[in-house]
Amino acid sequence: MDLDMKEKCGVFGIFNHPNAANLTYYGLHALQHRGQESAGIVASDGKTFRYHRGMGLVTQVFSRDTLNELKGNMAIGHVRYSTSGASLLQNAQPLIFQYSEGNLAVAHNGNLVNARIERNVLQQQGSIFQTTTDTEVIAHLIARSHKKYFAEAAPDVLKRIDGSFALVIMTEKQMLIALDRNGLRPLSLGKIGESIVVASETCALNAVDATFWRDVEPGEWLLVDENGIQSGRFADKGDVSLCSFELVYFARADSVIKGRSVLSIRKELGQILAREHPTEADVVVAVPESSVPAAIGFSQQSGIPYEMGIIKNPYASRSFIEPTQELRDLAVRLKLSAVQEILEGKRVVLIDDSIVRGTTSKRIVQLIRQAGAKEVHVRISSPMVKNPCFYGIDMPTKEELFANMHEHERAMGKVIDADSLAFLSTEGLLEAVDIDLAETSSHCIACFNGAYPTKLYLK
Numbered sequence: 001m002d003l004d005m006k007e008k009c010g011v012f013g014i015f016n017h018p019n020a021a022n023l024t025y026y027g028l029h030a031l032q033h034r035g036q037e038s039a040g041i042v043a044s045d046g047k048t049f050r051y052h053r054g055m056g057l058v059t060q061v062f063s064r065d066t067l068n069e070l071k072g073n074m075a076i077g078h079v080r081y082s083t084s085g086a087s088l089l090q091n092a093q094p095l096i097f098q099y100s101e102g103n104l105a106v107a108h109n110g111n112l113v114n115a116r117i118e119r120n121v122l123q124q125q126g127s128i129f130q131t132t133t134d135t136e137v138i139a140h141l142i143a144r145s146h147k148k149y150f151a152e153a154a155p156d157v158l159k160r161i162d163g164s165f166a167l168v169i170m171t172e173k174q175m176l177i178a179l180d181r182n183g184l185r186p187l188s189l190g191k192i193g194e195s196i197v198v199a200s201e202t203c204a205l206n207a208v209d210a211t212f213w214r215d216v217e218p219g220e221w222l223l224v225d226e227n228g229i230q231s232g233r234f235a236d237k238g239d240v241s242l243c244s245f246e247l248v249y250f251a252r253a254d255s256v257i258k259g260r261s262v263l264s265i266r267k268e269l270g271q272i273l274a275r276e277h278p279t280e281a282d283v284v285v286a287v288p289e290s291s292v293p294a295a296i297g298f299s300q301q302s303g304i305p306y307e308m309g310i311i312k313n314p315y316a317s318r319s320f321i322e323p324t325q326e327l328r329d330l331a332v333r334l335k336l337s338a339v340q341e342i343l344e345g346k347r348v349v350l351i352d353d354s355i356v357r358g359t360t361s362k363r364i365v366q367l368i369r370q371a372g373a374k375e376v377h378v379r380i381s382s383p384m385v386k387n388p389c390f391y392g393i394d395m396p397t398k399e400e401l402f403a404n405m406h407e408h409e410r411a412m413g414k415v416i417d418a419d420s421l422a423f424l425s426t427e428g429l430l431e432a433v434d435i436d437l438a439e440t441s442s443h444c445i446a447c448f449n450g451a452y453p454t455k456l457y458l459k
Contacts, residue, residue, distance in 0.1 A: 009093070009392075010034035010200040011107040011187075013076040013168040014208075015175050015224045017195040021070035023208045024077040028058045030207035031200055033252055034109070035079035038092035042105040043072035044172050049103045053092040074175060076168045078107040081394060091131045094170070099143035101150055102171055108135040109200055110164030110185050111392040114457045118160065137161070138169070150174060151230075155221045158234035162454055164243070164391035166216075168198055174225040181235035182453045183218030184243050184391050184444055186257045196224050201255040215258060241444040241453035245393060247433055248382045249290045249353045260433065263293050268432040269381040269424060270297025270351065277422035278302060279377045281347040285309030287364060288336070294381035295351035304349060309342040309368070332363040344372030350418075354382045356395060358402035362416040369417065378418040383426045383448040390456055395447065 010031030014020045021043045028039055039061040040053030050070050054061035058079065078093035094107040112118075115134035118141065123129070127140045141160060145153035154169055154176045164184035169176040177198050179187045190197040190210035197210040205212055216222070219235035243250075246257060253263040270293065284306045286295030299306035313335055348368055355361050365376050384403035389395045398404055406412045413421035426448055433443060446452040 009078060009080040009109045010204070011076070011078055011109050011166055011168050011198070012200070012204055013074075013107070013170070013175055013177065013198045014192075015074045015196045017192060018073055020073055020075035021067055023192075023197075024075040025058065025062055025067055026207050027197075027199055027204040028077045028079050030204040030252075031079050032058055034200060034250065035081045038080045038089070039078065040092050040094050040107075041067075041070055041075055041077040042094045042096060042170060043070040043075040044170065045072040046074075046173050048072075049096065049105065049172065051094070051096060051105070053089065053094075055089055055092065074170065076105055076107045076170045076175070088132075091133045093133075093135060094168075095131065095133070095135055095139060097139045097143070099139075101148070104139055104142065104150075105170045106135055106139050107168045108133075108138065109166040109187075109392065110180065111390060112137060112161050112165065113163035113390050113454055114161065115163070117457055138165075138167070142169075150176070151223055151225075154178075155223075155232060155234050158221060162457075166200060174223060176221060176223050177216060178221040178234070179216040179218055181219040181237075182239065182241040182444070184241055184453070186242065186246055186251065186255075187216040189213040189216060189222075196229065201251055201257070203252045203255045206254070212256070239453060240442050242442070243391065243393070244429060244433070244443045244445050245354075245382075245389075245447070247443075248429075250393075253290070253293055265432055266290075266293035266353075266381070267297035267300070269429065270294035270299075271301040272428040272432055273351075273379050273381050273422075273424045274298040274301035276425060276428055277379055279349060279379075279420060281349045281375070281377055283307050283309060283342060283346050284349045284351060285342070285368075287350065287352040288312040291351050291353045291381065294353060298349065298351055298379065298381075302349075307339075307342045309339050309348065309371075310364070311337050311339060313337070332360065332367065336364065336367065338367045338371035340371040343368055345374055346372075347375040348373045348377065350376055350378045352378065352380055354385055355380055355402050355412075355416075355423075356385055357400060358405075358412070358416055361402075361418075365417045375419045376417075377420045378413065378416065378422075380421075380423045382424055383429060383445075384423050385447050387447050387450045389447050390452065391444070391454075393447075 012027035039058045042051040052066045094105040097104045112134040141157040147153040165180045166185040166187040167178045190205035192210045223230045251262045284299045286292045386403045
């Protein structure tokens with residue numbers, strides 16, 4: 001995976017549990033792969049909000065003392081990468097607001113494609129924004145809704161926003177859960193006894209010993225309060241377009257999305273890749289961690305043994321040093337190291353899940369060659385990324401994407417110093433996720449084919 005490519009964030013919420021903040025902490029820890037820039041938790045005892053947010057990893061932001069201060073039987077939490085709004089503490093979520101009906105906390109995974117238009121309208125009406133995130137638009141729309149009560153205003157506001165959003169919104173006594181009309185981001189519900197849990201991925205439900213209940217449906221909202229659970233729709237269930245990169249890279253391998261094991265899907269991606277682009281080699285290695293299942297699948301299909309030829313340093317954290325070319329090269333060495341004993345004198349198949357800019361791929365190939373590999377054949381377990389994402393993935397412009405800079409795979413292979421380079425076909429991707437080739441709308445593959453499931457409001 002290109003180190004420049006990031007998912008936006010992960011959300012977690014729990015209602016009616018005496019240890020709400022502590023369980024939210026563990027849920028966020030399980031979702032840490034979805035965002036490492038900031039983390040936050042807001043808890044409520046039915047009367048008062050208590051919250052803590054900070055920059056860095058979950059374990060860096062929270063201590064036992066801070067968690068003990070977050071008293072209440074309901075809480076929501078958030079881990080973040082910045083794709084809309086700068087990486088600043090003021091943009092850390094959940095965002096907290098006061099309005100005429102009380103307090104409001106918002107945790108959002110995704111990207112609103114019409115945020116700029118709505119923001120301009122709100123500012124003309126007198127709204128003063130405190131952050132640069134698209135998420136704040138949601139709070140202002142709720143505050144300005146002609147419907148007085150939150151239980152009516154929040155579902156009504158969902159009709160106005162467009163793009164990708166897995167949302168958890170909390171007042172002192174109520175929690176609203178919603179998923180965008182296309183289901184671009186995953187969002188799952190669970191239960192711990194009588195307590196309701198919501199999380200971006202099922203791995204977070206497992207972390208707090210919650211039983212999976214069901215997925216939130218596209219275009220659906222749920223309101224949870226002391227009276228139970230209400231649900232409704234703010235949009236008809238149209239074309240479901242789950243982001244394909246959730247299955248290729250972003251989701252944790254032990255998560256289940258739409259009833260499918262992410263681990264099994266990634267293994268199948270590797271198996272299909274081996275059938276589509278076979279090569280003679282001595283060993284299959286993966287760019288850890290997300291590419292390991294695909295490499296195992298490639299090995300199983302091809303009969304070429306899989307080895308841990310690249311080791312990831314689990315303690316390598318994000319660096320805030322000025323990103324010069326020399327330091328970028330060192331950053332790869334800090335995070336990844338090649339095992340000379342496995343690679344020296346070998347013909348290597350290197351499995352990665354995607355190429356975005358190509359710079360990281362080139363450094364990894366160099367790393368393998370310096371370890372003594374005789375040949376390096378790169379195989380990518382997703383199609384070529386040719387189009388930017390507007391739904392919450394931090395991706396370069398169309399002109400900066402590696403696949404658009406070169407005419408064909410042979411030219412790309414030369415640039416990254418590989419003996420050969422090949423990508424999984426779009427048909428192979430859809431086969432792995434069990435999708436009829438005539439019904440591709442059930443997954444968003446816009447970054448591969450340019451067919452976006454929503455209007456983009458680019459002007």
